[in-house]
Amino acid sequence: MVYVAGIDVGSTQAKAVVLNDQAQIVGEAILDVEMNMGTAAQQVFDLVVANAGLTADAIAFTVATGYGRYRVTFGDLQVTEISCHARGATAEFPRTRTVLDIGGQDTKAIRIGDAGEVMDFAMNDKCAAGTGRFLGAASFALELPLSDLGPLAMKATAPVKITTTCTVFAESEIIGHLAKGHRPEDVLAGMHYAIATRCASLVRRVGLTPEITFTGGVSRNAAMVSLLQQVLGTPLNVSAQGHFMGAIGAALYALDHARSGSRQPHVEEVAP
Amino acid sequence: MANTALPAAKADARTTGQRLVNQWLANIHSAPERGQPVAYIFVMGNAVEILRTFDFELVFPEINSLQTGVRKAAPDFLAKAEDYGFSPDVCSYVKADVGLMLSNMEHPSGTHIPKPDIAIASSLCNVYIKWAEIWERHFGVPAFVLDIPGKRFANWQPLPGTPQYGADKRWVEGQLCDLIERCEHITGKKFDPDRLAEVESNVNEMIRLWVEILKLNQQRPAPYNSMLDGLTYIGVLNAWRGTPEGVEYMRLLHDEVAGKVARGEGRVQEERFRLIFSGTPCYVNMRRMVDLFESHGGVFAASDYLTYAAGGLDSSGLFYDPSRPLESLAEVTTLASQLGLSNHFFSHQTLAQQVKEYAADGIVYHGIKSCRTVATSMADNREYVTSRYGLPTLYIESDLIDPRYWSDAQIKNRVDAFFEVLEQRTLKGGR
Incomplete structure (x- = not known):
């Protein structure tokens, strides 16, 4: 099973989701951003992975978004929240x-x-x-x-x-x-x-x-x-997940990359 | 373009441009001791050709102000004007100039800017006249205001051959005659029409080359960035307009740019997107702004700034007829003003034309926080190009020289998102 993460580090809160290869949410997490965006990003990532019942090495690809996206040093790609909200919104409401x-x-x-x-x-x-x-x-x-x-x-x-x-x-x-x-x-x-x-x-x-x-x-x-x-x-x-829409969009971009094989060290099987 | 070898440029345009700028500033600095008269003028609608015939040293307070931004000294000058009582909302060029007055005219370039013998304002920007009134009060020198009629209505233009154009031209010519009288009085020299014709011939040659230089950026890859390299070009163009030195610089520049085109040298290593910049630069952070775009392979192939800030839309190809110098000056001044900054009615058409000529992938609008004049027409303009051509556009906002309005994270976010839009379009095969 392939898992991907989307992390949205905003000005006030950091949101994260983990998706499986069917693009279903298997974990979500939210934290207030205090002094350090990088720390908040790491904490919300650790939390979302734990909430999904996984370990960090199970995450095949991570996309970061939000103002703090460049502080997500462990992320594979940064995408702006404009693209991510659009992606998340159209996924739920085509x-x-x-x-x-x-x-x-x-x-x-x-x-x-x-x-x-x-x-x-x-x-x-x-x-x-x-x-x-x-x-x-x-x-x-x-x-x-x-x-x-x-x-x-x-x-x-x-x-x-x-x-x-x-x-x-x-x-x-x-x-x-x-x-x-x-x-x-x-x-x-x-x-x-x-x-x-x-x-x-x-x-x-x-x-x-x-x-x-x-x-x-x-x-x-x-x-x-x-x-x-x-x-x-x-x-x-x-959406009931409106608050997470940026993170969901980011995770959907991550899923694209995981499926296209641009980085998949931990992927055992890739959905067609 | 064919890869034909052009003769190598004799001298480096960049070095020559720098030397000319230094020489211009040195001339201003030493004008009083040399007994040389000094004129304060704006970039647009300045009748510089007449001033040249009387050998005035030219001070451009707009350029003084933008130079405080380039030299990272703007905050000190802005603070002085605000401490004095100017609102933060006032044009930051005006405030930097007031700050300069409050600093005994000691400019951060090391130049002491002498007081004017004549100060000329025009109606081409709605701030100019009020700005000139500040000079009047500070220096005790009456301002000469050129009232140049622009376009008064949408979809109507008083073109040559129409009665209105004739009236406009006569109106301008009358004022130029008044200006000549004033210059004769100040300098004690008699007006020489042959000298005006000579200056106009030099301007014509500079404009001819300038139009060519702008066209060379229609090539792919674009040889220069119109919002970085181009800003240096127009600085020299304005300061040395109508002089043999100005002509020589433009020749050097033209050959250098043409050489780059012939060799296929682009401004950016991998040109991925060709963009048009609309509005005035953020001189305090222009390099950073350009970097934000160039890091994505986006180059500003064209900009409306390089047209209207070049002495009032030279790139429209308006040329003087030196055989009737004064009348011709009135004609060109009248027509140029119709296309200048204060005209918002037709700016969208000019921009749409640039989109085609430069094969642009998108337009970037830069709103100026302390200048609502340039920002006002951007909404209509943007709506027009978006709905008519489906062209991606980006609106970002900062200021001419006030770094307090530069928010790096916000601007970077918008620029990154804009390139994501452009990338998505490229992937889908559309524009």
Whole structure:
């Protein structure tokens, strides 16, 4: 049996998956990235291999992606997360023509061709507005875990209008609205809406072509999914593995290489 | 191209270019002690031909500013302007120039930049006039503003033969006459039309060679990178425009580039992708930026910068008629401005033409954080080439000279992803 790994070392978290030669996930792992991306990459790799019930030498090929991809010194190849999210999204939703990935620091809109290839992409520039980091600021200001933000925002009855999407100023804006007596859920709904409109603009920049698949850590946020669908006026594909989509895409590239034999020291049998 | 042997270049263009740049700076430095008048001018719409006839030493504050970036000294100058009260959003060329004023005009090249005897602005960039007003206040020298009409509407161009073109040309010519009067007053010299004709003949020859040099990069492999080597070429072209030295440099350069083409020498060892660069360079990190592309075998075969920054679109092949020098100067100035930086209506067509001529695989747009003017038309332009030609494009953003806007990891990520797109297309056999 051939096993491959995909490691996505992002700005906030390192994600990893192991696939078997049928492209099935046999292990996944996630860790927060702290000071050292290289250490985080090694730790998440060790963890995913253990979660898959394997040892490191069973992994025939490893592809690294994310900002920390060049820190994955044990990886065989680096591929950008743009290609990896596109690959992962089209593997699960083959009719995907647009991918929206909202990560911790970057938001990407990716246009996909009929053969699943990346045609174009747009990313936020020089500013973390409209990224997961903005929600991180909200989480900090409201002293709530990230996972609680979406469900709470969905309880809003009178969402406030958030004028800044600046992540640095978000905290003071939230505190300002709370001081004026707005309820946390209404402030949160406003923040989600601000991110959704900014991300929708990125999607339109590459051409809003259905089907749209929403990936990245923020795709787990139900309020964001709902608002994006509303703002874009179209349903979104959301995978239960959306958070791992970059790592899955990386692992699928790894599987290509393992199958083509570009490096397969531990491969005993290769699927046709 | 046939592998014919060309005669070896007599002197090295690179060394000659460097010598000319040094000499130009030395001339500026020593102008006051030699009693030589000094003109401050911008790269576009500067009537340099008239100034040459009066023997002004030419100072290009844009080049002074970009040189602070190249020499890694920009942060000090930008900080001085910001400490003084300029917003970080203001054009970084302007701020570096203000920083230079606040540093007693001691440029990091070792040149003391003398105060101007005349300062000329034009309407070709919307910052020029305000910038010249800063000079007015600082040096107490009134600015001379050339109002050069460009294209006013989309899909409409006042071409020769139309009444509007005639009116535009007369409008420009009248201003050139005013400028001549001003120069006569400053220098005490009488305007010499024969000297203008001579300068124009030199410019014509430089432009003829420049157009050839640009065309040589249509060859595969491209002999030079338009966003690295090309930046040196236009520096010399601007500083020595209309002079015998400028003509000689362009000849050397042409022969050298033609020699590379004949020998099949490319800028990169293995040219895999031919790219067009749209926008202004990031002078503070241009080598790094070019490396990011060349490491993937991508070479900038062409760029719109080499056209509009070369004194206002010389590559369109606009030539002077030295038999009627002043009228011809007005005509070319009017037409060049229609194609210059401030015109956004037709830039997509120029770019689309370059895509064909240079067999480009993709276009890279470089937005400038402190210049919304050049970045504004990029969205439309990009949409046009993507939808019309299905050409892969990349948008990256940094600045002219402000290193605070250079985020290496972010830019590398985008460049890597762009090459993955290009690779995928190559594998599928498409463009």
